[in-house]
Amino acid sequence: MDPGGQLDMQQLLAAAAQMQSQLMSAQQELADAEVEGTAGGGLVKAIVNGQGELVELTIAAAAIDPADPEESAQTVADLVLAACRDAYRAAAELQQEMMSPFAAGFGALGGDAGLPGMPGLPGLSGLSGPAGDPDDGAEDPADRPADGP
Numbered sequence: 001m002d003p004g005g006q007l008d009m010q011q012l013l014a015a016a017a018q019m020q021s022q023l024m025s026a027q028q029e030l031a032d033a034e035v036e037g038t039a040g041g042g043l044v045k046a047i048v049n050g051q052g053e054l055v056e057l058t059i060a061a062a063a064i065d066p067a068d069p070e071e072s073a074q075t076v077a078d079l080v081l082a083a084c085r086d087a088y089r090a091a092a093e094l095q096q097e098m099m100s101p102f103a104a105g106f107g108a109l110g111g112d113a114g115l116p117g118m119p120g121l122p123g124l125s126g127l128s129g130p131a132g133d134p135d136d137g138a139e140d141p142a143d144r145p146a147d148g149p
């Protein structure tokens with residue numbers, strides 16, 4: 001900020017560029033990451049990448065009972081669902097862990113954090129109307145009283 005308390009636009013742009021670079025790096029790390037979910041004591045394993053794409057599914061032969069193929073098929077289906085859910089849960093946790101610092105940086109988690117090194121971004125607080133709705137002057141049903149046109 002300059003001595004008058006006004007926001008320095010160059011400082012803001014530099015901080016935004018730095019955050020964008022960090023975000024892109026985190027997104028690439030997520031794309032490269034893989035997490036595993038298991039079910040049935042490891043009889044079924046599902047591997048999901050950090051973007052939530054199923055990349056591998058392994059079913060151990062011990063999961064299949066040749067004496068009862070119908071029951072075995074249902075059991076395998078249940079185990080596959082459980083392993084996939086476990087892997088997707090782990091991927092969601094990884095996404096949350098890696099991306100929450102960026103959401104917090106924009107105050108999206110309920111805080112007034114602002115950009116790193118620029119808490120709260122003074123001078124920008126009046127840019128939105130009620131409930132974060134930008135008041136751009138355009139007709140918006142949310143801006144009308146409930147009982148009027």
